Amino acid sequence: MDNVRVRFAPSPTGALHMGGVRTALYNYLFAKKYNGTFVLRIEDTDQTRYVANAEKYIIDALEWCGIPFDEGMGKNEKFAPYRQSERKHLYKQYADKLIESGWAYYAFDTAEELDFHRKEHEANKKTFVYNWHNRSKGKLVNSLVLSADEVEKRLNSGEKYVIRFKMPQDETLIMEDEIRGTIKIDTNTLDDKVLFKSDGMPTYHLANIVDDHLMQISHVIRGEEWLPSMPLHVMLYKAFGWDAPKFAHLPLILKPEGKGKLSKRDGDKLGFPVFPLKFTNEETGDVSRGYKEDGYFPEAFINLLALLGWNPGTEQEIFSLEELVNQFDLKRVSKSGAKFSPDKAKWFNQQWLQKKSVEELTNLFLPILTEKGISSDKNYVKKVVELVKERAVFVTDLWGLSSFFFENPTEYDAKNVKKVWKEDTSNLMQELVEVISNINDFTLEATQTIIKEWISSKEIGFGKVMQPLRLALVGKLAGPDLFEIMVMLGNETTIKRIENAINKNS
Numbered sequence: 001m002d003n004v005r006v007r008f009a010p011s012p013t014g015a016l017h018m019g020g021v022r023t024a025l026y027n028y029l030f031a032k033k034y035n036g037t038f039v040l041r042i043e044d045t046d047q048t049r050y051v052a053n054a055e056k057y058i059i060d061a062l063e064w065c066g067i068p069f070d071e072g073m074g075k076n077e078k079f080a081p082y083r084q085s086e087r088k089h090l091y092k093q094y095a096d097k098l099i100e101s102g103w104a105y106y107a108f109d110t111a112e113e114l115d116f117h118r119k120e121h122e123a124n125k126k127t128f129v130y131n132w133h134n135r136s137k138g139k140l141v142n143s144l145v146l147s148a149d150e151v152e153k154r155l156n157s158g159e160k161y162v163i164r165f166k167m168p169q170d171e172t173l174i175m176e177d178e179i180r181g182t183i184k185i186d187t188n189t190l191d192d193k194v195l196f197k198s199d200g201m202p203t204y205h206l207a208n209i210v211d212d213h214l215m216q217i218s219h220v221i222r223g224e225e226w227l228p229s230m231p232l233h234v235m236l237y238k239a240f241g242w243d244a245p246k247f248a249h250l251p252l253i254l255k256p257e258g259k260g261k262l263s264k265r266d267g268d269k270l271g272f273p274v275f276p277l278k279f280t281n282e283e284t285g286d287v288s289r290g291y292k293e294d295g296y297f298p299e300a301f302i303n304l305l306a307l308l309g310w311n312p313g314t315e316q317e318i319f320s321l322e323e324l325v326n327q328f329d330l331k332r333v334s335k336s337g338a339k340f341s342p343d344k345a346k347w348f349n350q351q352w353l354q355k356k357s358v359e360e361l362t363n364l365f366l367p368i369l370t371e372k373g374i375s376s377d378k379n380y381v382k383k384v385v386e387l388v389k390e391r392a393v394f395v396t397d398l399w400g401l402s403s404f405f406f407e408n409p410t411e412y413d414a415k416n417v418k419k420v421w422k423e424d425t426s427n428l429m430q431e432l433v434e435v436i437s438n439i440n441d442f443t444l445e446a447t448q449t450i451i452k453e454w455i456s457s458k459e460i461g462f463g464k465v466m467q468p469l470r471l472a473l474v475g476k477l478a479g480p481d482l483f484e485i486m487v488m489l490g491n492e493t494t495i496k497r498i499e500n501a502i503n504k505n506s
């Protein structure tokens with residue numbers, strides 16, 4: 001495919017929802033797969049919903065995810081500006097063009113009048129729709145019913161007006177969606193959407209189509225919530241006489257229980273983020289958690305998002321960004337919503353953590369140790385990481401999994417003590433101390449052989465020694481291989497910890 005140009009066109013109304021990030025990701029993957037361009041355009045024509053720090057947030061989020069835009073504010077500005085508020089002088093002429101060609105008309109109905117019609121319809125259990133069936137009947141005040149002079153007069157006197165699209169009557173519109181296939185719609189069910197508002201700003205619909213055309217967008221890949229706008233958009237391209245881009249509407253990301261769109265409230269309730277980065281709403285002071293701050297690797301976040309809606313057609317679940325670029329295919333994006341699972345999200349992070357090198361994880365772990373006031377030799381920390389990383393979901397888990405490598409246990413869980421510290425255990429441990437102090441070569445091999453032989457010679461079960469020993473060294477009945485732990489701690493610390501446990505538990 002040649003000349004692929006896709007865009008991510010968010011409105012800066014707050015933090016970017018993970019559904020929005022997935023839209024950006026699919027656009028990015030599609031662009032990279034076909035050596036195309038990924039454009040970022042900020043759709044800020046609705047000034048009432050504008051949030052000051054949201055634009056920076058969007059850019060930072062794309063950066064963190066590793067899917068930066070190729071073209072947009074400050075980058076390869078071929079079609080600058082990329083903020084719609086800075087392009088506002090541009091749109092009116094296009095609305096005028098549609099008036100000239102008869103595809104649009106001026107409407108002077110005031111908000112009160114429209115409200116009256118709405119209420120009147122409601123009283124008769126009907127819904128008021130501004131379209132073919134009432135636009136010319138005389139009840140509505142627009143340039144389809146007023147004389148040309150009257151319209152001219154109203155415009156010249158500065159009366160407020162909007163420009164509406166004149167949706168054709170009695171047509172069946174046939175549209176193609178890359179994901180959903182052929183969609184047919186009866187134009188009689190559609191309304192005459194406002195294209196240009198009385199405040200001198202275009203609506204989303206007009207600005208979006210004009211910009212996609214001017215910016216030579218080849219594919220519009222966006223969320224399902226925009227599917228109802230597709231007929232109007234396709235009609236607008238027709239009205240302008242422009243070639244329409246191809247459309248692909250992505251499925252929703254659904255709540256963990258499967259019904260309805262995943263919301264911030266679901267995240268708050270079940271304890272997971274729905275935003276890539278932490279976000280502070282400067283107006284309300286409201287703080288929302290982010291995947292980044294919660295300890296997710298961007299690779300894991302991207303990986304889990306990629307599979308929320310796209311089916312690779314194989315068993316493979318772990319994908320690098322490069323693999324995603326190679327394998328992504330719009331045709332394999334599902335039509336139905338994708339259920340989000342917080343547990344699966346964690347699983348992805350665990351998988352990506354395993355893929356990190358010990359060196360990398362150690363470098364991430366060292367500052368956590370420093371913060372805890374622990375200074376330790378880097379090589380020792382590396383060995384610790386190697387032993388415990390398998391169980392870690394997040395880097396911050398490393399401490400909980402390994403603190404006993406750095407600190408002596410100070411207490412033992414009463415339940416565990418009851419379970420493993422029997423009447424003869426203290427004597428047994430005392431004997432073990434003797435055995436250990438006689439091991440000259442405190443290596444894994446030697447320690448293992450000597451202790452195992454000793455246990456066999458006593459003709460007792462392995463667990464009778466190993467369980468209390470684990471409690472003494474780790475403080476709980478968990479952790480990696482005990483002999484590895486002993487060798488890491490060294491015989492002196494091992495003995496000290498066994499003696500401590502004897503003192504506390506006898």
Ligand code: GLU
Pocket residue numbers: 008009010011043204208221222223226
């Ligand atoms: N500004 C719209 C949004 O906030 C963009 C929709 C589209 O991609 O056409 O999602």
